[in-house]
Amino acid sequence: MIICSCAVISDRDIEIAVSEIMSASPGLLPTPGVVFRHLNKKMNCCRCAPVAVATIYAAMDRLAQSTRVCPFALAEARAKLIRIEERRERRERRLNDAYANRKPSSMRAA
Numbered sequence: 001m002i003i004c005s006c007a008v009i010s011d012r013d014i015e016i017a018v019s020e021i022m023s024a025s026p027g028l029l030p031t032p033g034v035v036f037r038h039l040n041k042k043m044n045c046c047r048c049a050p051v052a053v054a055t056i057y058a059a060m061d062r063l064a065q066s067t068r069v070c071p072f073a074l075a076e077a078r079a080k081l082i083r084i085e086e087r088r089e090r091r092e093r094r095l096n097d098a099y100a101n102r103k104p105s106s107m108r109a110a
């Protein structure tokens with residue numbers, strides 16, 4: 001299944017990339033950016049990011065079951081990815097709140 005239509009990346013490409021990244025350097029986080037760079041591709045519109053993250057999590061789950069990669073390294077990487085995602089969501093919520101609380105320009109002039 002194609003995950004990123006801009007860079008033409010499939011779920012299988014992502015799974016292989018995550019496996020290679022986690023096997024080569026357990027300290028490296030398989031974020032979508034790292035996975036895309038590993039595949040020598042660039043994100044364009046970023047609409048695929050949520051699906052790419054879900055695919056990366058699924059690939060990490062499969063790796064954990066196959067025991068090809070140290071489970072501690074996988075757990076650590078997953079915890080870091082979750083913290084990154086939580087920070088991103090908080091930032092997005094803060095920006096949405098700031099945007100919602102903004103007064104229209106006609107009210108500011110009065």
Ligand code: FES
Binds near residue numbers: 005042045048049
């Ligand atoms: S769909 Fe992946 S960058 Fe556009």
